[in-house]
Amino acid sequence: MSGRDDELIDLIAEEALIDRAKLDPAAKLEDIGLDSVDLVSVVFAIEEKYGIEVAEDAFDRSDTLGTVLSKIDALIDAKGA
């Protein structure tokens, strides 16, 4: 996992008030306890921090955290390119 992923996980833990230890990249968002309201707050915080725009339907609660991280990584990389 990259340093940026660590940073993203910190941010998710902070925004969704979820214990960081629960944020296993292999776990699905719904199993982590990340509900749809948490998800919009998390997306907002990520957009703020990295200056990216995430599409409203970019994630599903059945996605794993790892999938979400790689999609966000791709968006941040695309912006930097």
Added chain:
Amino acid sequence: MADRLVVTGLGAVSALGLTAEDNWTAARDGRGGVAVHDFDTGPHGTGVRSYPAAMVKGDAVAALEAALGRRIAGSLDPFAIFALKAAHEALGQAGLLGERLGDRAACVMGNGIGGLQTLEKGYERLFGMKAAKVHPLTIPRVMVSAPVSAIAIEFGITGPVFATSSACASAAHAIAQGAALITAGLADIAVVGGSEAMASPGGMRSWEGLQAMSETACRPFSAGRDGMVIGEGGAALVIERESHAAARGATPLAYYVGAGLTSDAFHWTQPSLEGATSAMRRACEAGGLMDGGEVLISAHGTGTPLNDKNEAAAIRGLFGADRHPVIATKSAHGHVIGASPAVQTVIALQALKAGLAPPILGYLEPDEECAGIDLVLGEARPIKATSLLVNAFAFGGLNASLAFRL
């Protein structure tokens, strides 16, 4: 005889402390919470201005997180944090933590303006930073009912839950309304009170624009008084049917015995003698407070020239000269706007219990306009009163007086 309404729990957060007891002991000992604070309008504003204000001391978020055993952080606006902390304390004293309160429980809390700090931050982004989005949870954090929803969710209150708003009388209307729900048979128990957190850069500028703020201190009923000092915080009471309290072995702290609710229908900022007098009279008649015994009066006492003159005349006119001890705790905890009546009630009920009236702070010298009322000055004074009258006279001419007895 109809079931009486008993108070079984108190909670408070203000510049005087993070608990009801800390609020009482600070008020009793004359330790006011007012200090000069900087309010910065940020990179898109016109800079920093300093005002005297009564800001919550200590970390209310940390105290709430410790009480609930989980994180809250930025998920609630401060006005909801203060309400939730005070409700938790009040329910703890009432012996009602750790269970879902269910559909025979109600929650009614007042505030004047909602989550202003969240709104200001959102608008700074939108209008100042030209950001495309505000935080997606802006609405649920700002809405005036956020505190009651937070309390209902936390403690499993599934009966009547709503907010009241009547500017500086909001919490008084909430207390009266919560009690009325029980009297009407719609609930057996109610968490009532109010909260406010509008000591923000925009909030302070708005009060400044109204020219209602003091440049130094809140000096209720004093010569040389020059306005209010804005405070922040919240307070809650648990009120229940006496038989309900007795059945579960709860200790009664006091009885809620009535309210007087009136409107001046007159002016946005000027008070009316008739409106204030009739609110007090109705509360006293409902609660049997006109029977001659000493009454502790917790005055609205904002320290503005107009209110204090009008309120002194109303008290003098209703009871006669120098009849009852008058306290004005906004001189200590500031004007907590919609939460003020609840903060004042929580402090004054403890004063009644202790037989000790807390002193009015900031007092300079007598003002002829406020003569003929028995102000408690200097230090806490022993009192004989076993009943309490709490006044709240709000902008827009909305008056509420509450009556309690030991």
